[in-house]
Amino acid sequence: MPQLRLSEREYACRRDKILEVLGTRDIIGLVLFSPNNVSYFSRFGFIATERPIAYVLTAKKSVLLVPHLEIEHAHEFALVDEVIHYPEYPGERHPMEFLKELLTGLGLSNAKIGVDSDGYGRLYGYRGPKVSELLPDAEVITVVDDVEYLQMINSEEELNLIRESARWGNLAHTYLQEYCKVGVSETEISMRASFDATQAMVRTLGPEYRPLSWGGSNASAGFRGQIGKASALPHAMTSNARLRAGDVLVTGAGASVWGYGSELERTMVMGQPSPEQARFFDLMLQAQTLALDAIKPGIPCADVDRAVRAFFREHHLEPHWRHHTGHAKSTLVHEAPFLDIGDDRTIEVGMVFTVEPGIYIPEFAGFRHSDTVAVTPDGIEMITYYPRDLESLTIPI
């Protein structure tokens, strides 16, 4: 049976690790507000709104502070010792007053406390005090780097979820390619492919499957507007264009499995590629292959991007460069570290990256594949596995 969720042991291990890291700096309490960080340690996935949710961890106890409307939901899913609640935000008493009481009760009012951010953000009209204002005698230290570092290194269980995601992204993309026809709109192709892949996925995986992300249980594939000339805009937005003969298409596909995702993007051509299209496609493929070959543990992230940039210079592609080679990928859209000349962090075993150097020619077309890879002791494991060659990606018209 496929692995579709993380074990409770995995969460316990994360809590032990962060307490150990913080303990070396005498930080004895941790307060997290970001939904991704809260669920990373507590397993509680939720819809973030103007109502703050805070996760508090000490060596003795873990507590989740939620608004009233999340009590039963939190009791069902959160791996914490206690769930406490405030009635509502704005409400008559500010949620941070409840947090202050909680932290004081845990003996943290004049301790060193680690936070992912000093207070809840201004999400959806929320306003409120900082943790450092709640507890003026505490020393409040931002430890988001430590939390993010833990998140960068994926365990075998996490890798399994990303692999499962890639499988359904692959199916969604297969349908997407099959449904590409001249005259049909991006919305129709994309929604049909996403529907068919999701239906296959939820039937295959059964009731054990949980997306654990807000968007619902979806495998998806689409174009996000990168069709024809607009394929030259790396971050185009959906325009509901209809496919035409000769269009270059840049796609994207993935699926959410217990909050984990993968990224699969392909450049496809509607009909026989022109020599110019084939030339840029080939250069893009060479650049991606070169980047894939460059990744290995122990080197700086920057080295991978540097190799790609050298290739761009060598082939006079600099006017067509628009972005770095890739980014880490697990539970968010993008994550650190980045395969970018400006990122000197070391590539480590267990990191997962997208590899996606792109070539963009305004008013003509854009060319980008993105694959998701895991770093192994010897190099990489390709997690996404869709064909990368032009012949496989040429749509007969």
Add this chain to the structure above:
Amino acid sequence: MPQLRLSEREYACRRDKILEVLGTRDIIGLVLFSPNNVSYFSRFGFIATERPIAYVLTAKKSVLLVPHLEIEHAHEFALVDEVIHYPEYPGERHPMEFLKELLTGLGLSNAKIGVDSDGYGRLYGYRGPKVSELLPDAEVITVVDDVEYLQMINSEEELNLIRESARWGNLAHTYLQEYCKVGVSETEISMRASFDATQAMVRTLGPEYRPLSWGGSNASAGFRGQIGKASALPHAMTSNARLRAGDVLVTGAGASVWGYGSELERTMVMGQPSPEQARFFDLMLQAQTLALDAIKPGIPCADVDRAVRAFFREHHLEPHWRHHTGHAKSTLVHEAPFLDIGDDRTIEVGMVFTVEPGIYIPEFAGFRHSDTVAVTPDGIEMITYYPRDLESLTIPI
């Protein structure tokens, strides 16, 4: 022809208004980072990542700072005097250095500057300095309240977009209700309804239609897990449950039109409602009607929620109360102000609210309708218009 976008005059009017408000406090420059705020003044909608995008406005000039990959996209859509760019983040030189140069060039290095937040957040691994650190001689003032206040009052053009959104949310919900059958999964019903409504919408509205939101061009309707007993969890997550006879369902539907949305939620019952289901449904409907009747310009938001809470007390429903009566709604999921006893802001003409008091009985069911209404001089205009009565919302099985 339906109105599907905001006029350039609308954007100019917003810029004039904020400059006027800030001018009274000698604030001569505005710097915005939040995607919603950037697009509110510049029309530029984009995918927010680790790469900061900043919008800068003075009486003389408006400038957008973007990463290289957004240059052509920004030139095409942004209503600004100039687009400047940095190569990439992390990159070799920090994006905020480019912002510092820009602000200095605009003569703002020792001026009063308004910001929506003092620096770009920690989104997707981004790290960087605050604006106040970039320009130590400037006086950096958070003016997010002023920006949000402008956003709260919707013009006739904005109301038209919200009305257009409601029309397609209504169609999506109609399909959703039609497709509800015993044994069919929430994913299948939801995706099928969203697909059919979106296809009708994009064909009806034609190429002029732009969702202007990242998620693509979608009308959508679904359950987000609020099915059967789980309907008692106000913010349940998708579990891909299959519908059963006797289930209470709580739905949600909407559509994105030029970034504007609407909220339509309904409580439905699979088969003849039990007396207990009918009783709670009726109480919920009474509470919602009472809230709708209470809204009018000139009173505090709190009064609406107070009326609902009194109704809850009177009918001994306090154990089943979970959240406030509603929130403002235009371009985000939730917005301020809130129909909540803790929000004393005054209801004004042009504000748009959801009205959605809910009744939740753990291990039994939840009951909530949500309608979107605009405040008029006399009271409200109902923007959503789906039937609210139990008979219309009973699914024959």
